[in-house]
Amino acid sequence: MAKMNLLQAINSALDIAMAKSEKVYSFGEDTGSFGGVFRATSGLTEKYGRHRNFNTPLVEQGILGFANGLASQGSYAIAEIQFGDYIFPAFDQIVNESAKFRYRSGNEFNVGGLTIRTPYGGGIAGGHYHSQSPEAYFAHTPGLKIVMPRNPYMAKGLLLSAIFDPNPVLFMEPKRLYRASTGEVPEEEYTLELGKADVVREGKDLTIVAWGAQVEMAEKAADKAAEDGIDCEIIDLVSLLPWDAETVAKSVMKTGRLVVTQEAPLTSGFASEVAATIQDKCFLYLESPIARVCGLDTPYPLCHEKEYFVDHLKVYEAIKASMTY
Amino acid sequence: MAKMNLLQAINSALDIAMAKSEKVYSFGEDTGSFGGVFRATSGLTEKYGRHRNFNTPLVEQGILGFANGLASQGSYAIAEIQFGDYIFPAFDQIVNESAKFRYRSGNEFNVGGLTIRTPYGGGIAGGHYHSQSPEAYFAHTPGLKIVMPRNPYMAKGLLLSAIFDPNPVLFMEPKRLYRASTGEVPEEEYTLELGKADVVREGKDLTIVAWGAQVEMAEKAADKAAEDGIDCEIIDLVSLLPWDAETVAKSVMKTGRLVVTQEAPLTSGFASEVAATIQDKCFLYLESPIARVCGLDTPYPLCHEKEYFVDHLKVYEAIKASMTY
Amino acid sequence: MAKDKQHQLEIVTEPKFIDGSALKIPMLQILKEDGTLHKGAEAPKLDKELALKMFDTMQFIRILDERMIAAQRQGRISFYLSSLGEEAASIGSAAALDDGDMIMGQYREQGALAYRGFTVEQFMDQLFSNERDLGKGRQMPVHYGSAALNFMTIASPLATQIPQATGYAFGQKMDKTGNCTICYFGEGAASEGDFHAALNMAAVYKVPAIFFCRNNGYAISTPSQGEQYAGDGIAPRGVAYGMKTIRVDGNDILAVYQATQLARKLAVEEDEPVLIEGMSYRMAGHSTSDDPTGYRTREEEEEWRAKDPLARFQTYLIKKKWLTEKDAEEIFAEKKAAVLAALKKAEKVPAPHIDELINDVYDTPPKQLKEQLEQLKAHIRKYPEAYPKTASRIDGGEK
Amino acid sequence: MAKDKQHQLEIVTEPKFIDGSALKIPMLQILKEDGTLHKGAEAPKLDKELALKMFDTMQFIRILDERMIAAQRQGRISFYLSSLGEEAASIGSAAALDDGDMIMGQYREQGALAYRGFTVEQFMDQLFSNERDLGKGRQMPVHYGSAALNFMTIASPLATQIPQATGYAFGQKMDKTGNCTICYFGEGAASEGDFHAALNMAAVYKVPAIFFCRNNGYAISTPSQGEQYAGDGIAPRGVAYGMKTIRVDGNDILAVYQATQLARKLAVEEDEPVLIEGMSYRMAGHSTSDDPTGYRTREEEEEWRAKDPLARFQTYLIKKKWLTEKDAEEIFAEKKAAVLAALKKAEKVPAPHIDELINDVYDTPPKQLKEQLEQLKAHIRKYPEAYPKTASRIDGGEK
Ligand SMILES: Cc1ncc(C[n+]2csc(CCOP(=O)(O)OP(=O)(O)O)c2C)c(N)n1
Ligand SMILES: Cc1ncc(C[n+]2csc(CCOP(=O)(O)OP(=O)(O)O)c2C)c(N)n1
Ligand SMILES: [Mg+2]
Numbered sequence A, B: 001m002a003k004m005n006l007l008q009a010i011n012s013a014l015d016i017a018m019a020k021s022e023k024v025y026s027f028g029e030d031t032g033s034f035g036g037v038f039r040a041t042s043g044l045t046e047k048y049g050r051h052r053n054f055n056t057p058l059v060e061q062g063i064l065g066f067a068n069g070l071a072s073q074g075s076y077a078i079a080e081i082q083f084g085d086y087i088f089p090a091f092d093q094i095v096n097e098s099a100k101f102r103y104r105s106g107n108e109f110n111v112g113g114l115t116i117r118t119p120y121g122g123g124i125a126g127g128h129y130h131s132q133s134p135e136a137y138f139a140h141t142p143g144l145k146i147v148m149p150r151n152p153y154m155a156k157g158l159l160l161s162a163i164f165d166p167n168p169v170l171f172m173e174p175k176r177l178y179r180a181s182t183g184e185v186p187e188e189e190y191t192l193e194l195g196k197a198d199v200v201r202e203g204k205d206l207t208i209v210a211w212g213a214q215v216e217m218a219e220k221a222a223d224k225a226a227e228d229g230i231d232c233e234i235i236d237l238v239s240l241l242p243w244d245a246e247t248v249a250k251s252v253m254k255t256g257r258l259v260v261t262q263e264a265p266l267t268s269g270f271a272s273e274v275a276a277t278i279q280d281k282c283f284l285y286l287e288s289p290i291a292r293v294c295g296l297d298t299p300y301p302l303c304h305e306k307e308y309f310v311d312h313l314k315v316y317e318a319i320k321a322s323m324t325y
Numbered sequence C, D: 001m002a003k004d005k006q007h008q009l010e011i012v013t014e015p016k017f018i019d020g021s022a023l024k025i026p027m028l029q030i031l032k033e034d035g036t037l038h039k040g041a042e043a044p045k046l047d048k049e050l051a052l053k054m055f056d057t058m059q060f061i062r063i064l065d066e067r068m069i070a071a072q073r074q075g076r077i078s079f080y081l082s083s084l085g086e087e088a089a090s091i092g093s094a095a096a097l098d099d100g101d102m103i104m105g106q107y108r109e110q111g112a113l114a115y116r117g118f119t120v121e122q123f124m125d126q127l128f129s130n131e132r133d134l135g136k137g138r139q140m141p142v143h144y145g146s147a148a149l150n151f152m153t154i155a156s157p158l159a160t161q162i163p164q165a166t167g168y169a170f171g172q173k174m175d176k177t178g179n180c181t182i183c184y185f186g187e188g189a190a191s192e193g194d195f196h197a198a199l200n201m202a203a204v205y206k207v208p209a210i211f212f213c214r215n216n217g218y219a220i221s222t223p224s225q226g227e228q229y230a231g232d233g234i235a236p237r238g239v240a241y242g243m244k245t246i247r248v249d250g251n252d253i254l255a256v257y258q259a260t261q262l263a264r265k266l267a268v269e270e271d272e273p274v275l276i277e278g279m280s281y282r283m284a285g286h287s288t289s290d291d292p293t294g295y296r297t298r299e300e301e302e303e304w305r306a307k308d309p310l311a312r313f314q315t316y317l318i319k320k321k322w323l324t325e326k327d328a329e330e331i332f333a334e335k336k337a338a339v340l341a342a343l344k345k346a347e348k349v350p351a352p353h354i355d356e357l358i359n360d361v362y363d364t365p366p367k368q369l370k371e372q373l374e375q376l377k378a379h380i381r382k383y384p385e386a387y388p389k390t391a392s393r394i395d396g397g398e399k
């Protein structure tokens, strides 16, 4: 075990994957010997050579097109998109290509070796274009897996699973936590199951569902609620596609109350999917409406970020409102 | 009044808009003198010249980039994307540009004159790439309006509103109904309000929410349910962004039951947003879980389209299940 | 002249704008339109067997296209897309490749696929979306694919396969396979952003890829010159990316064959990606959904009919005494019979089983998808008359 | 030589691949690095007033950049991005335009904006995201914009403004404004699909647009030559699109000015879009978030320091007796004082009111958004200590 921050955990996963198989490639804008603007890929060129970890020209649709082709050839392609906000030029290659590659060919071909890494989220004074949480844009896409770790330990194990999973995986890294989140992480290889939610804390009064960096807000809110004697169960969804509705439903059948929180704007976010599914599965158990605690329906602003941010106080208020409904 | 099919109604709206203002331009792949692959723009070049209605090179991101620029200059830009399935290369220009143009500039600039027209939906033996209903991909985007007409009358009035609305509008046309849906349509100009749902049929037992071509399935299902003595209220959402949650909530407070149906796959579709919002607004009124009747979570298949299709029988079954819950 | 040190650029002190006229790219043509060789031109080395295989394939595709357009008109299949007039481009280039080379097509390269050995039955199974279709009936007709034949499954979104070809070729290079990837696309698709990404990346990474642009004058109704592009076609773009480039007469199978053969050498032996622009003409409508009389003249079509690649090659082969008129007629008759027989057989093969609906979305269907299928099947059992094709087979019943 | 009838192409019978070496584009340079004119070179017509305004703006931008990098280090602003070393490219080109021409920039064109008349206070208001910022504090520092000055608001997604420039220029042409649009972008951004779309469409529609590529050798850490592209830079692409093209020394303000002036004439009088590639070097880090020592050498930077566009122009002006060393120092001191004064003032101006959070998403805020704002305000009232900057002003209280 070693103390690592989230970036180091990612870097360690990439390192292990590249050591494990010669067919693992890592690339993106500035990800070559420079190691990426966040340095997630640093050291990899020195270790594995400039043909295994390299810079791409500045073209996200090309990065994903190239990655799809490389994965279809049987390689493991790990493509970094510098910021989640810049993934949209690659939307067609991801949604119409990666996700449908196996199905449309009747399994003659697949891009299972593809992993897309991208930092997402706010809280870093990044304004419109360095703060978005675009996961819901992808969650409507059968064929894709979506994974979002909340801390270094999860990040490493999940990324290793994602890289070698036989399906294309979108792996979204909470950049606010890149350096802020540290913890004990095994130095060797280990994997964590995709598609499985993680009960971070057990409780009996109310369930909070979150993913990625937002789990921290859920925890802080639960701590505060505990002072009021409210006992929250916290579920980290971990994977948004396919997602583990059973674990959430089981929890809500126990607690009778659900608060879902996400960084992204409210409307048509993934919290809506969770609420829609759980009201159906747990209809007779619910004691109050499922609450969604989300960003406002505006672009992500710079100057009122503190107010816009979905902090623990907002989650806490939703918990209280649900308890006193 | 004249009898028009949905295509003719669209063509009539374009004709009127172009006659009304010299600053209205219409363009897209094959939309010039040929009139588009569905012929929605036919006759416009003859009438308004090849600088007002014209072909673009084959590049959706360019069509939208061009359209954004033209709209920011103060023109009305009507961009056709040949199939909704091919809108994804333009995703960045729509989601990061059109939608955020006014906000990010503090209202110094805007692309309010932009309207994006695109045919969507299945039921035409089009397989993966000529059948998608991608509305939910856009519904997570503050700044954009999304409008989906269900018949020729609605199509014309809504399109005229969309063109001159001071916000960018994504106007999605149900291609299955292009020729199949006909009705009386005024020949002159008229507009219909954006953002307002339409109560297509009043009823007291259960509310069905649908949009676009799916309203027809709601109607057929309601007819069948009526034979069982079930009295359905049908709401056509008309606009998905911003959407009229009040009208739906009012209805559900009356009926106590809600079935939402969409063509697109279930997970993270817009039906999820409707369900999430309404379970919150109508918690104490609901007598059964809100049901979503949607496509399976697979790409849109060719050979089992009949089975995959969200037909009236599936909606009818959901009605019955809700009534007997 | 002075040179700039950092950029190694020539320095000029007078402003001079240059444009497309600075770089006009000629077209390689070996066989004249009348099927004879240009004076002084040397035909590529091509033995009789290979030449006849190429001719054979051209004949087959010509008949397949004609018959299937007719089948679509009769309502037997839902859609078809022919390569009439462009057979030389895909067959001539495919013939210059190794069977281990990957082919990534747009949708009008049935010639390359047939050359690789896709059988007439396999064509028909795909066209009829039956349960023998390798693609499991999921895509529209003409979206062929075969892993065994190294022919990537066709998909409708245009140009997406171009950067994929760059990535595939990169993998081939790293694996030291000695193979390359050929990627076909239309001059219309070359307007897409993916084209730009693909060629630039290929030039930067020096991958063994051949980008073959079929410039057939139209993208559906949109004419290439002046409406798709203003420059001298697609070839100059290769030059701009610093890529080896050649333009050929796409209706001259000898020129296509020779250029592709040399391109393959550059790709495989020197890791030099190559752009080939084949000039041709789409003789039929874009697809069975299209009627070209709305946007072009009969005269234009007639002008091009005179350049027919099949007739041209046939004349050449006859002159060379490798073929007689009678041989050609026999091949034609034989292909026609095979196509008709396969067609009749394929339309009787049932559709894939409904259980296939959820396979291959992921490597294995997730729980939720299995539940969705079970719900669907329960629904079909309830309303068998509404889903007649499926209902009878849903529980393993007779096909 | 024979010509193909349909395509008007020259026919060749021997296969010859061409590549980037077929089209090497020279670089226009009028002022040598030492600030003297090339022998035989003619300086563009430029009166003293205009020349000094250009110099003045260069000085201002140099100081603004230096001071704001320092301000960022001190934690007074969150981010900054300098144009050190590239002042001639944006200022020389802006000076050749009409005030009615639209400018669409990438983010390193503060020089063009200052030339247009954006005041030092306006710069500061944006950099401090205060309530006087025209952009209402919504975007990161350096994302300037002004409708009054025809300077489109900068946005971070790269290359998106390039096809927008094509569209904007199309509108100008249709409205017969007699104006054009200039669009700046980096050589890195030129790899994006949007670049390809934009230039091809501009060439097809013949719009009055000037595409100005600032080739400064790097995209963050990625060197242009060999990693961004393999060809001879960006200019040959213009040729491939059939567009008038010129390459200039981006550090020679006279060359930039002259090329842009001629380009504007082509654009406005002949509806000819033009591509200008200005060769330069990004002297500072990419932004305050970047440290270039990780990817390039001091020596390389020093080589380029010798080409400094400001020193070069200053020498020229002094030789021309339009300026003395002392004048230059005075201008410098005066600009510096103005920058410091404005900085101090702007940082005291409060942030925009929280009510602005929901304005301009649409032309008017929809009901749901108003409710969201009311909820947020109620929340802030409940926890004023958690949102101290906003809480005190939320109900119209003192700023
Ligand atoms: C991304 C995308 N946009 C639009 C279409 C619709 N479409 C299908 S074929 C076609 C024209 C293609 O022209 P070209 O590339 O020249 O190929 P050709 O048909 O001439 O062989 C268009 C616009 C598509 N399939 N994909
Ligand atoms: C679509 C997109 N992808 C990535 C980025 C991140 N990014 C910001 S600047 C930059 C480099 C740009 O280089 P270049 O275009 O050469 O301009 P320069 O900074 O050299 O002036 C990158 C990769 C972005 N802003 N937008
Ligand atoms: Mg074509």
Ligand SMILES: [Mg+2]
Pocket: D186, D187, D188, D214, D215, D216, D217, D218, D219, D220
């Ligand atoms: Mg640069």
